[in-house]
């Protein structure tokens with residue numbers, strides 16, 4: 793799946809220089825089309841990919857990385873924002889949260905690379921990273 797995505801991306805880019813644009817709107821159309829194709833392939837990959845098991849959980853608060861933990865060691869981490877994260881046998885969950893909707897808690901445990909739990913009220917995100925350093929959601933390689 794990873795190599796398939798990379799092929800699609802390079803094909804899309806190689807098409808652009810050959811495109812003869814007659815006006816700004818046509819060019820914009822092509823750009824939008826390419827973006828839509830990329831989004832569609834990304835969405836398909838997100839839904840259908842048999843994603844590898846995750847290696848570690850990264851915790852972001854207000855967009856800042858505040859922690860990265862291996863998934864194979866059980867631990868409970870409480871954050872000041874009112875969220876408690878629980879890591880257990882290859883999976884991670886938001887065990888407790890003080891947010892009104894409790895959507896993050898209801899997500900339960902996630903274990904696959906690329907999966908994430910988002911708590912919008914607390915600006916809190918848990919992302920699972922895997923061995924394949926490729927993010928199907930953004931289409932960018934991870935370091």
Ligand SMILES: [Zn+2]
Nearest residue numbers: 889891896911
């Ligand atoms: Zn929440």
